[in-house]
Amino acid sequence: MPTVHEPSAMSLYLSMSVNGAPLANGTGVVVGHSGKFWLVTAGHNITGRDAVTGELISQRTGAWPDAVAIRHTWMGQLGQWTDRVVPLFKDGQPIWLQHPSGPVVDVVAVPLLELDTVATIYAVNLDAPGLAELAVPDEVSIVGYPFNITSGEGFPVWTRGTIATELDFDHDELPMFLVDSRTRTGQSGAPVFWYSSHGMIPVRGGWKLNDGQNPPLTLLGIYSGRTDQHSDLGRVFKMSAVREVIEHGKPPDGVSPIEA
Template sequence: MPVTIQEKLSWVPIQIEILYNQEILGVGTAFFYFLEDSSFLVTNWHNVSGRRPDSLTIIHKEAAIPNKLRLFYPQNKNGSDELPEGDSFVGWNAVELDLYENDEPIWYEHPKHKQKVDVVAIKLGIDGTRIYSANAEELDFTKITLRPSLDVFVLGYPRGLTGGARFPVWKRGSIASEPAIDLDGLPKFYIDTATREGMSGSPVYVQHPVYVQHNGYCVPEGGSGTKDAIIGEARRFAGIYSGRVGDDTFKAQLGIVWKESAITEIISGRIKGKSSFEI
């Protein structure tokens, strides 16, 4: 029986398997970001390097380092005129992406902070898929002002779980630090949420609860009053999730989000990363 996907944002994240040849080392999340007339696969540095960005120690218990990603993505598979106009039959394909070309990494990392910013971008097309880039115009975002206490949604695959048919699980939280401040001198902020392994690389969206203030509307960044107000629910892409603060699962329950500016700096900088096999 056909079902309707109620949220366009569910088409943004994709599940990834982190591989050494055909051995699965772990699972994670990735998404696409569109900038400078190109699409880029975005995920965490530790997903492609297999190392912790702070200490550079290898994450896998047997010291295995990834050399591939397996990406699961949605694709139209109609093949007939049986479905009503406007409807689609969607299937999930898997493709393997080599992380090295001639022994050199294919990913870009932050031009200033390198792996200290736990984010990478890989130029990769999405033609022929049903994927939305995280910043797609079709998602109708509003440049709402980020502030502590606003709701956030982290869309990913905790411990490899899906929301059915490889759609993501939505984890809810709130902004827990002043987003304008770069924590530890790096472009990141904290969110208050109980996230789990497998969500590394998840897109993070902020939602403005317009019913709380402004009499049911919000004024976006750069606005000057009710003439610029947005009526109804307002959302904004905020960045990429990379894991919890520290190793403890339950004490702080703070997650790290790298700002959207970190992604754009990586893409614009086009600085190739260093091979994890040579660190």
């Protein structure tokens, strides 16, 4: 039976739309916390606005997405997929949560309220401690869909990167760090993993052997995009930001979908 590494099942292809018309594609991951599940992705995937400037990403439509289709594994059959459409508004009000600091922290959480047995959820447990203790310039993987490319049977593409800024400090006064990696359009919202197929786990000052109780996997954050179009430096919002969104975030005010 073919081997599928766990992050390949966790990284999800997203299609944003308004009134059924396609707008954009991106990447996301499901996070579990206190018995609930959330689709976590870059905020600009859901708002259609640049997180820094607030400007429209698509000048052609000027639309907020009103739905996101999540490509889940179908009934536990890895390599077979089902698209689950999640409305982003209820009674005209947005349902996603943004960071308490606002959209400048480019991470949102969309509650997944109607799970069923058709879509199998491979979630990251927010309550489980990360195994790896990483630092500059350790290697990480951005697992997503650059240029909407999928690998065999629809799985994501792994892009290698290295941690480019000190993790104990927030870059640009935001809960994020930078990675040095050749990422591209479509990877926004991708989970950034440290993952080992050989079971060795990096710790401060060396390595240790995994005790076998947990997979050698740590989710470090959510990829947001490059610092500018000419740079190979990308922004990754830390898991502390994800936790703050889920635990303390609120839906944005004054948001409604615009006709395409």
